[in-house]
Amino acid sequence: MSAILEVTDLQVSFHTRHGVVKAVDGVSLRVEAGQTVGIVGESGSGKSVTCYSLLGLIPQPPGRIEGGRAMFGGQNLLGLSEAELQKVRGSRISMIFQDPMTSLNPYLKIGTQLVEPLRLHQGLSKAAAWARGIEALREVGIAEPTSRMDQYPHEFSGGMRQRVMIAMALITRPELLIADEPTTALDVTIQQQVLDLIKDLQKRLGIAVIFITHDLAVVHEVCDVVNVMYAGRLVESAKAEALFAQPRHAYTRALMRSIPALQDRGQALYTIPGLPPDLSLLPSGCAFRARQTEDRQGLCLTDRPPPLREVAPQHWIQDCPGCVEGGLS
Amino acid sequence: MLRFILRRLFQSLLVLGVVFTATFFLIRLKPGDPFSGEKAMPASVRAQMEKRYGLDLPVWKQYFVHAAAFARGDLLPSLRYEGVPNAKIIADSFPVSLVIGLSALTIAIGVGLPAGIVAALRKNTWLDYSAMSLAMLGICLPTFVMGPVLQWIFGLKLGWLNVAGWFERSDWILPSATMGLIYAAYIARLTRGGMLEVLNQDFIRTARAKGVPGRQIVMGHALRGGLLPVVAFLGPAFAGITTGSFIIEKIFQLPGLGQHFVGSVFNSDYTLVQATTVFYAALLVLINLGTDILQAWLNPRVRLT
């Protein structure tokens, strides 16, 4: 299969008053047509910045894309002008966000916002776009779509708003959907419905999805390929089955231990001790060393960042002798 | 909507009643009376005047007589300008205040809004800094400094406009500019703050992710919410501009209502105090109703109940 998006060695930093925050440091990703690619990691590991950078959505300044390439349909997204990016955003690559309560414009009718991408990118007339909007709402399972078009976001529940966001993102039939923690802010009961909706639409429309989450359980359910991020770097990347069958990196294993559904009932939930490192003061070696719990942290690299290594076909790990058994062999 | 307006109008009547009552008694607590001018009045003349205007009655009786008259819409005659109806005094002078006030407000919005929007969009550039420094200056400058400065430049130095008075068609310009520029400063700061707040919201990121071009994001997505603080300010601003024009009227020698509003208190012109106060109160109530409706129109989350 050919890749529709191929990101190589992306480097993004924020130049703030308190120093340079290396938010993304050498991340490479590959998304094939129709595939669902997960990016997992704790909050602050650089998942959102990775994806926002591709579409020119990080604030610049303070943000700066320091290097890398992102080939999409024969062009490097990182080299496009703002005007060229505007033609890609919402047309060929769409996004949905974590918090549906704040991601819709409270001052505009649902219908107006929903059909805006059609009006912008496909030049549809108001009436034609509105009709497509009604269809789009129906498609994501919103009852009485005709009258709902005239309502405002505050008249929708959180789950319904996320459905509107999904409808809005897919209304132009993009090739790629970037979903940034689309279920994190929702009630548990609603999470599953929204997840099912995304899976279902993805299959029906044959689009590729980049699914950002901090929850490995969600990844397990929806993703074909998983990229585990820590402190701005890729730690492990593999086909989902391979990764769940044999997680190679200590951080991936720690994330798996913290999946609530896999833990024994009645026990205190396991969480990884400590906090992710300050990205403006990254250690020169293995960034996970300070939190590593597998009694091998003495072996972690301290003088240089562990290199990414392909240990099996399409299974990449950050090769640190402390975090990977038999690492750097 | 209609029910909301009717309810508010009904509430307004209560407010006006309270304002009338408070004014009626407070002004009578003030030392002096309508006939205590510079030269003393013979006791017999005074007694005759008091009888004519009903001031010889007990205060509570006067209150009911006046309240009944006001309730009928009769604002009574002035005590000082003998026999001239207060309604006529207001009708003669308020149009001047209104012309000045409306043009000042137009200047304030016309200058303040664009300045605030540009400052927000060009945050932390020289454009932002210069606009906001000017605004700070405008806020700090009192009218009685700004007015004379404009008079000196455009009246004396350039000779383009009359320094003061209300004779020519162009005489509204300087007083309106004086007030308008000061309010423009407030509006610019409020607009900048409101726009910056909205431009930081998640839904602006959503709009960008949809590929909406920058200008359209400002006009279509940010302006509505960004203007809310300005609209909330417009009510008090309009009130301040139309009622607080006393100093302006003094500086520019204008025959507006502000002079009567203040002068009547000094003169203990009881009925004129009541008339101007109730008139201004009614005006404020209407303006606030107007801004509430405007806010509800801009912000769908506001329900008019």
Ligand SMILES: Nc1ncnc2c1ncn2[C@@H]1O[C@H](COP(=O)(O)OP(=O)(O)O)[C@@H](O)[C@H]1O
């Ligand atoms: N506008 C910004 N200015 C400075 N630092 C930022 C900004 N946006 C993100 N960062 C930094 O980039 C890092 C990665 O953030 P993010 O990609 O949002 O994490 P994630 O999505 O994985 O939770 C964080 O450490 C954050 O502090």
Ligand SMILES: [Mg+2]
């Ligand atoms: Mg994030």
